[in-house]
Amino acid sequence: MQPSNKTQNQLNVGDFANTVLAWQHSHGRHDLPWQKPATPYRVLVSEIMLQQTQVATVIPYFQRWMQVFPNIETLANASEDEVMAQWQGLGYYSRARNLQKAARYIVEELSGEFPRELTDIEKIPGVGRYTAGAIRSFAYDAYGPIVDGNVRRLFCRLFGIEGQVTSSAVNKTLWRHAEQLTPKTNNRNFAQGLLDLGATLCKKRNPNCQACPFSTECVAYRENKIEILPTPKIKKTTPVKEGHFIWLEDNALVLEKRPDKGIWASLWSLPEVTEAPKGATLKGRFKHVFSHYKLEANVWQLNAPQDNSANNAVALHEKLGTYERQSSHTTSIKSREEFQALGLPAPIRVFIEEHWPHSNASE
Known part of the structure; x- marks a missing residue:
């Protein structure tokens, strides 16, 4: 007009x-x-x-x-x-x-x-x-x-x-x-x-x-x-998607750097999987709203082996079939000090801060 x-x-x-x-x-x-x-x-x-x-x-x-x-x-x-x-x-x-x-x-x-x-x-x-x-x-x-x-x-x-x-x-x-x-x-x-x-x-x-x-x-x-005025936007129903992430930690935490395209591109995150891993226990949940959908996420805890090595934990769970690395992601083991310096999505950082007490950090 x-x-x-x-x-x-x-x-x-x-x-x-x-x-x-x-x-x-x-x-x-x-x-x-x-x-x-x-x-x-x-x-x-x-x-x-x-x-x-x-x-x-x-x-x-x-x-x-x-x-x-x-x-x-x-x-x-x-x-x-x-x-x-x-x-x-x-x-x-x-x-x-x-x-x-x-x-x-x-x-x-x-x-x-x-x-x-x-x-x-x-x-x-x-x-x-x-x-x-x-x-x-x-x-x-x-x-x-x-x-x-x-x-x-x-x-x-x-x-x-x-x-x-x-x-x-x-x-x-x-x-x-x-x-x-x-x-x-x-x-x-x-x-x-x-x-x-x-x-x-x-x-x-x-x-x-x-x-x-x-x-x-x-x-x-x-x-x-x-x-x-301005003419209101036509409201659309925001879909809800369920997400699953892995918590694998003992003095260090397993994180993955996401690919350079897509949601949270190039940021570090808890490893994402398509479904709840076998034998995992629920660590916690979080919600996050994106521009085009709502995420309702479950974080599943996998146990580390007795030698307290997060690196060995990744290998063990890959062997057991409870965790599979995504080829497009970079998997790394991070201490608390290293974690603090990384770029992470806000909901992931908040969840980690709330569930990873400083007493568990590497000396």
Whole structure:
């Protein structure tokens, strides 16, 4: 659906930008850790972390990340395990792999120099249209249109845009508005203002329309459509899957590094099996929600042999047929000290911490 002509006429491009800038100056967020200094690398890291993750959650991860990987060279030269260890808990782990791919591309292909033009920024692995615009706006204070979840919600309500935001037609309309309304100067503050308006006023639930500088022009506010715009997604039933993992430990714990594709790719985990092993006892259960299904997991304990060797335990249970290594996984025996430094999925780490007392750790 196209925005009404009245709304288009009311929102002069220059006036719109000035209103956003004035509001951002008085009410926007000015103390986010990636804002000072807003280097291309810091902006890239923050934007990748902020994908599908709230600002409050990202801040401590960003700060720790910058201590370990203060520049793009340190990230490019880091091992995958080092990167995953810093990312664990943020979820959507493909973002971490893409971030390191981006770093290596910039270091190896561009001699460590970040590109400045939108088309060149979009060539960086893992960088899409929004992230490219954000890097250009925040790092270079240059023209860079942005449309993320906050801006989609703001524009859908402001212009009365109906339809699924994931549809091609709605997406084109949103980006057209972004391109037309983005000024040629002062882009850093303008982009931050758009994001802050969506995040702090034009929220998904309980928006503060009375404080919004665009309440008189807003189609959704005028037509009492705030609660139905953006058009709600069609709800689908989330399937539930049962999972089985192995606990095999005596002073050290058997872990497997998962393959570089699929769920929890490249992370260390308890060994996963297709069914409960013969003779195993239930160690415990945990649940975890993925974007497309819910996991209800059982963790089965296998006994180690009397010589207390986890290595021998793996061989023994393979011989007995109670455990089989997956060819796509890397099996390793880890002490508690080694375990602490690994990148693990959050639910796996929590389960291990709760069920592996420090008194059992190797001396």
